[in-house]
Amino acid sequence: MRFIPLEKQLLFTDGYRRCFSVQNQHVLLINEKGKAYAINAFCPHKQWPLIEAPITDKVITCPKHLAQFDLETGELIAQCVSDTPKLNAYEVVYEGYHVGVFI
Numbered sequence: 412m413r414f415i416p417l418e419k420q421l422l423f424t425d426g427y428r429r430c431f432s433v434q435n436q437h438v439l440l441i442n443e444k445g446k447a448y449a450i451n452a453f454c455p456h457k458q459w460p461l462i463e464a465p466i467t468d469k470v471i472t473c474p475k476h477l478a479q480f481d482l483e484t485g486e487l488i489a490q491c492v493s494d495t496p497k498l499n500a501y502e503v504v505y506e507g508y509h510v511g512v513f514i
């Protein structure tokens with residue numbers, strides 16, 4: 412694994428959300444109330460984009476079928492169907508002037 416810088420810290424402010432393609436993975440970088448998260452940009456159930464998904468108390472809800480995932484761990488909290496897998500969550504790292512992930 413290595414550090415992949417995604418955004419300048421200066422631009423990574425509250426409410427920030429942006430998708431990046433990193434090593435064949437789609438990473439959604441989020442700043443929610445000053446806390447940084449990085450998750451797979453698509454829901455693991457039916458690949459619905461999560462860029463505009465609502466977030467409440469560190470839980471993101473897929474708008475399509477309402478599966479809910481812990482933003483820090485990707486763990487499934489509430490599922491729409493029994494076979495919904497865990498969401499990929501990445502470690503967010505601040506290095507130099509950038510914020511990024513280890514992939």
Ligand code: FES
Pocket residue numbers: 454455456457458459473474475476477478491
């Ligand atoms: S596509 Fe996200 S819950 Fe079904």
